[in-house]
Amino acid sequence: MRKLLGPISRHVAGLMVAISPLMAGGAALAASTPLVTDILPSGVPLPSPAPGFVLPAEDSSTELLGEAGGARPWLARHGIRVNIQDVEELWGVAAGGLQPGPTYDGMTAMALMFDTRRGFGWPDGLLNVSALQIRGRSLTGERLGAVNAVSGYDAGRSTRLFELWYDQGFFANRLDIRLGSIDLDTEFLVSQNASFFLNSSFGWPLSTSSNLYSGGPSWPFSALGARVKWVPTYALVLMGAVTNDNPTGGPFYSDVAPTQRDPSGTAFSTRGGTLFIGEAQLSLDLARRFAGKDAPALPGTWKLGGLYDTGRFPDQRYDSRGGLLAEPDSTGQPLYHHDNWMVFMVADQMIWRASSESSKTISLFVRATANDGSRNRFSTEIQGGVTFDGLVPGRTDDTIGIAWGTGFYGSRAIGNARDAARLGTSLAGALKPEQHIEATYQAAVTPYLIIQPDFQYFWHVGGTSFDPQTGRPIGNGVVLGVNVTTTF
Structure with missing residues (x-):
């Protein structure tokens, strides 16, 4: 099993139960505590989905402040755990895009968890509240012009509540129910290997971030709802959630950024439709299945799922009167359809040890x-990649990765672009799937400090070859960056 980095190894059960139902002497271990990295959008390698994983002991040496003068042990005795992570990023467009140059972005996240068993003897309950402070500028919007943000932290500036929920386990945590304001992308659609990469598409993909209201209940937003997780048998996990589909309560198209519409994260919107999402996860060890029980474990997790949204979604080609949106005399208001859906699959598989x-x-x-x-601008999306753990001599905690991704436009979005070019109402030209490749190296400098230099290359930046405002060609984007993550 991959040797876990300090910032990851303490609060594993929240995702690990989704990856492999934890068994110890025939009994399921507690399942409700979230990973520290659940408050991060991407860029931290999650634990390998190894069957039989044992939750490691808490170790204050993996945090910069250690025991914080005895405060952490005292809080822990009363069931309280506080985690703080700080992220600093520097990015630059070296060539192509809209204009070359650097930008800075950063984020500080704090999560407070209260274990009801330690607090007052109530078993298998957990209260969680987390907050974010996001700062800096958007390299993607200001200098690159891509549809896939170079980083999950490339988001609107705000100081906001992130999640607020109560989680209760039943039947030795084989059944786990969560209620409150929840973020779906910490548990659904997750690829633990894709989460290592910084480009935002490897976290919550375009198929959700561009096709749902405000990107759906995903980082840095959450929405009112409930999540149920059930472990009917070893290696199988079934999850489902029901939430509001519009975390900031605004229209689908707006000149106001979602983080400006709800800058504090306390809107708790009930406007719009209802989002249903479900996922089935199967954990297996291919090596022991095909090569025998003595072969080195090659764990993997295979997921199938889908979502259904009862809201109203804009047609990508036709206006409210049934005419073309690209017509000069169009109403400018799209025709709206009821309901939306998506299906997905995720596969994470270790292939060598x-x-x-x-x-x-x-x-x-x-x-x-x-x-x-x-009704969706992007109708199909695919991503893939490979990660190499511990292969650098003397650097057993370091990881190297390379990944690729693209999103294909829907038929009506393509038709609308052709209409606009034919009628002369746009300078952008035909839509072309933006493709991006990322190569990155994550160095565990200390148990609490990670430095990650990153390279990304974009083809068909913004899904076209021309700037829609000027008609000038947009060159393929070359982006260099570095991420520094500290756990306090």
């Missing part, structure tokens, strides 16, 4: 989505 106990591993991931092409 040096030996049974070795942290030297190679893993693959693939994720694909599909949905309706009339």
Whole structure:
């Protein structure tokens, strides 16, 4: 199994139960505590989905402040755990895009968890509240012009509540129910290997971030709802959630950024429709399945799921009168359709391990989505990549990765672009799927400090070859960056 980095190893159960139902002496371990990295959008490698994973002991040496003068042990005795993570990023467009140059973005996140068993003897309950402070400028919007943000932290500036929920386990946590304001992308559509990469599409993909209201209940937003997780048998997990589909309560198209519409994260919107999402997860060990029980474990997780949204969604080609949106005399208001849907699959699979106990591993991931092409700008999306753990001599905690992704436009979005070019109402030209490749290296400098230099290359920046405002060609984008993450 991959040797876990300090910032990850303390609060594993929240995702690990989704990856592999934890078993110890025939009994399921507690499942409700979230990962520290659940308050981050991407860029931190999550634990390998190894069957039989044992939750490691808490270790204050993996945090910069350690025991904080005895405050952490005292709080822990009363069931309270506080985690703080700070992210600093510097990005630059070296060539192509809209204009070259650097930008800075950063984020500080704090999460407070209250364990009801330690607090007052109530078993398997957890209260969680987290907050974000996001700062800096958007390299993607100001200098690159891409549809896939170079980083999950490339978001609107705000100081906001992130999540606020109560989680209760039943039947030794084989059944787990969460109620409150929740973020779906910490548990659904997750690829643990894709989460290592910084480009935002490897977290919450275009198929949801562009096709749902305000991107849906995803970082840095949450929405009122409930999530149920059930472990009917070892290696199988079934999850479902029902939430509001519009976390900021605004219209689908707006000149006001979602973080400006709800700058504090306390809107708790009930406007719009209802979002239903479900996922089935199967954990398996291919090596032991095909090569025998003595072979080095090659764990993997395979997921199938889908979502259904009862809201109203804009047609990508026709206006409210049934005419073309690209017509000069169009109303400018799209025709709206009821309901929306998407299906998806995710596969994470380790394909090589040096030996049974070795942290030297190679893993693959693939994720694909599909949905309706009339009301969604992106109808199909696919991503894939490979990660190499512990292969740098003397750097057993470091990871190298390379990944690729693209999103294909729906038939009506393509038709609208052709209409606009034919009628002369746009300078952007035909839509072309934007493709991006990312190569990155994550160095665990200390148990609490991670430095991650990053390279990204974009083809068909913004989904076209021309700037829609000027008609000038947009060159393929070359982006360099570095992410520094500190756990306090």
